[in-house]
Amino acid sequence: MSTPITASLVKELRDRTGAGMGDCKKALEAVGGDIEKAAEKLRIDGMAKADKKGSRTAAEGVIATASSDEAVALVEVNCETDFVAKGDDFKALGETAAKLALKHRPATVEALLALKDGEQTLEELRRVFVAKAGENTTIRRFEVVEKSGGAIAQYLHGARIGVVVALSAGDADLAKDIAMHVAASSPRYLDAAAVPADVIDAERKIIEAQSAEQAAGKPADIVAKMLEGKVRKFLSEITLVGQPFVKDPDQTVEKLLKSKNAGVARFVRLAVGEGIEKKQVDFAAEVAAATQV
Structure with missing residues (x-):
């Protein structure tokens, strides 16, 4: 015996599952108005739809x-x-x-x-x-x-960039300032010691290749100093403590921290879509193809 499909029954199923009104009505109709079976059907159908869209x-x-x-x-x-x-x-x-x-x-x-x-x-x-x-x-x-000894702070930029900074020592205002700096400057590592050796080696090879012409004819010790200077510059660009502080570019983050007797234990920066290759869609071509019979 089936149960009448009333608006209140559809609403109850929608409140329980979060599915659309139309999907709830169809599910109830398919199982004779049994709300438990309809909820299970929506769950299974939802999983199938999710799997299809997963790619x-x-x-x-x-x-x-x-x-x-x-x-x-x-x-x-x-x-x-x-x-x-x-x-x-x-x-x-x-x-x-x-x-x-x-x-x-x-x-x-x-x-x-x-x-x-x-x-x-x-x-x-x-x-x-x-x-x-x-x-x-x-x-x-x-x-x-x-938290790691000092203050901990988070910073969200338009819900698309999120940063957390945990200080080993230091107050909440400083933690917030460092979090904003991380959001703006996107350091990859805390300091030079945290940079993996293979990252440094790869960059050193690039620098050597780019500097080959500039190094030609110069004494070996001069070339070595020149290359090391460029490696140090690279490390300052990708490390938090080596970067110019975004609110006062005349000092590095390291100098700022020292002036406050503070330190950073850990920071994390997540940005929406970072590293995901977006598919380029030609909407005009899609529309043209859809209109052809």
């Missing part, structure tokens, strides 16, 4: 954050378009992911996706969102930074 490039999105007195979590959540990224439901998914990361400190993204928010795992919530939004959506990466 599509998702390079837009937000950096979501969650914080406590002792730590800050950053999570990058991606989708396909800026329009979806600006939606409240997408932002809510990011906030949920960040809160779970902060609370449980999972080791991997897979472990994060397996965590539950209420009765559903984060992966199930992601798949439901994909089915609703019609776009590939991923929880790409996350970082949890713990």
Whole structure:
């Protein structure tokens, strides 16, 4: 015996699953009005839709954050378009992911996706969102930074760049200033000691190749000093302490920290879509192809 498909039943299913009204109505009709079976059908259909869209490039999105007195979590959540990224439901998914990361400190993204928010795992919530939004959506990466002796600060720039700085010593104002500097200047490493040897070796080879003509005919010791000077310049450009402080370029971040008897224990910077190769779409060609019979 089937149950009448009323507007209130459709709304109840929508409130429970987050699926669209039309999808809820179709699911209820398919199972004779049984709301439990309809919810299960929507879950399965949502997973199928999510799997189909999984190969599509998702390079837009937000950096979501969650914080406590002792730590800050950053999570990058991606989708396909800026329009979806600006939606409240997408932002809510990011906030949920960040809160779970902060609370449980999972080791991997897979472990994060397996965590539950209420009765559903984060992966199930992601798949439901994909089915609703019609776009590939991923929880790409996350970082949890713990307090380390000094102040800890976070800085978000338009929800597309997220930074956390944990000082080994220093106050909240300084931590905030350093976080803003990291957002603007994008250092790759804390200091020269943190730069991997293979990174330095690769850059040294590039410098040697570029300087070959300039070095011709010069004494070996002079050439060596010239090359080392360029390597030091490279290291200053990619390390936090070596960069000119963005609010006062006349001093480096290292000098700023020393003047405050402060230090940086760790920093993290995440930018939306960083490292993702975006597919170039010719919309005019797509429209022309779609109109041809």
